[in-house]
Amino acid sequence: MDDASAKARLPSKKALENYASAYMGAYMNAVEREKPEHVPTLARNAPYTVEVCLMPNHSFVMLFERGDKQTISVHEKDWNYVESSVMSGVSHLVTVYAHEGPTVADAIAKGKKDAVRDIRSLEDSSVAKAVVQLEKILDELTSIEKGNKSVLKIAELQLQKLQPIRDAIKNSGPEVDMLSMIDALRNYPSAPVEVNIDIKEKELLENMCQELGDLSDVIRRIESQDQRLETLEQAITKGLTEFGKSLDDKVGKGLAVVLSSSDRKIDKGLSEMQGHIAKLQGGDVPQDLDARLKAIEDALVDVRDRPEVAKEIVLAVADVRENMGRLGQRLTRVEQYLVELSKHKVAPKQ
Incomplete structure (x- = not known):
């Protein structure tokens, strides 16, 4: 400069x-x-x-x-x-x-x-406090009864002694x-101290400043990405929550409809089965079927001379008996199914 x-x-x-x-x-x-x-x-x-x-x-x-x-x-x-x-x-x-x-x-x-x-x-400061005390003393001495001449003379002498001290203290202040x-x-500097650096140090400092700038930019981008990820996470969480709630509502409504329809179908099927069982137990099937079949077998003795007819009749009787057995088994299974259904309201696996 x-x-x-x-x-x-x-x-x-x-x-x-x-x-x-x-x-x-x-x-x-x-x-x-x-x-x-x-x-x-x-x-x-x-x-x-x-x-x-x-x-x-x-x-x-x-x-x-x-x-x-x-x-x-x-x-x-x-x-x-x-x-x-x-x-x-x-x-x-x-x-x-x-x-x-x-x-x-x-x-x-x-x-x-x-x-x-x-x-x-x-x-x-303590000087100010001393001045206050001194002024009080001087005021008290001044107010002494003037009729007492001896006391007044002593007071005047004391005032003369104290006056220079009062003036000195009054004109003084905190020491500087x-x-x-x-x-x-x-010691206050007149101007910033100039720093001398060579070209290599200058280039090193410039490179450091550039790298710091790049690093600062990277940190800024990372912080920006973190903010975006946080926003995205909040949006996804909100969307999943709403989707789950909507799905639960729809599943609940659909399941209610399916269960209601299934209940109606089950009730209808049970009503039809009970009707068929009632018909079977109501007399549609002859009670003396076995006796009639026995009579048919006895009648075969009369047609013993015609073997082809007797054979057909025997086969027919055997087929009838087999069908009756199957019918009995089915009736037993239906009765068991109805008992289990009345207990659990769910059809057991066949």
Whole structure:
């Protein structure tokens, strides 16, 4: 950085004069607004001769000396000048860092902040408490009955002794280490430190930055995919839930219809079977069928001379007997089926 660019960044003298004037105005207005019981030293001892010293690191210092009226001057100074002025004695010191800004708005903000800080520090200090106690003692001594001349004389002597102490305490405030403030301001960097790197290191850094950018893009895509998968999972879960509910409803309705139809068919079949059984048991089948068949067999004796006829009759009788046996078995199975059905309402496997 060359000298021309450094000069261009420095605030002008007029800007610094306006800063000092705005700072004092904001400070005094804040004190007047707060109306503290003990006024800070800077406000109590005004007006001042203010010297604004612009430092090499673009910060500046305001040196306050008591005067008959307020005057402001701006100079470029080095650190030795400021330290010598502080050691020789100044009424007040204000340091302003470069990052705090040299504008009027910055001065007003800093003046208000410093005034409130000084008021709070003075109220919380032991010196302020000592002043309050001393004033109470002086008030009590002043109010002594004046008729007692000997006591009054002693009180006047004590007042004379205490008055300088009162004035000294009243004009004092919290101690400020001005040299430490100057050292802190001196250590403030004037500009960022320039880092010298060669071409290989520069390429390495560029590659690292590119890889980090690519990695960041990959992470962003993965997060996007995770969000999409989560959305898809929620949609699928919702769809499956609705489908299952719909399927259960349909299956329930269809099963009810099927069961109702099956019940009707079973009842109809049972009614028909019971009707057939009733017919069989009602007399449609002759009760003396066996006797009749026996009579037919006896009659075969009469046709013994005609063997072809007797053979046909025997076969017919045997067929009838076989059919009767089968009919009996069927009736038994039907009766068992009806008994099981009446117990379980479900037809047993044949």
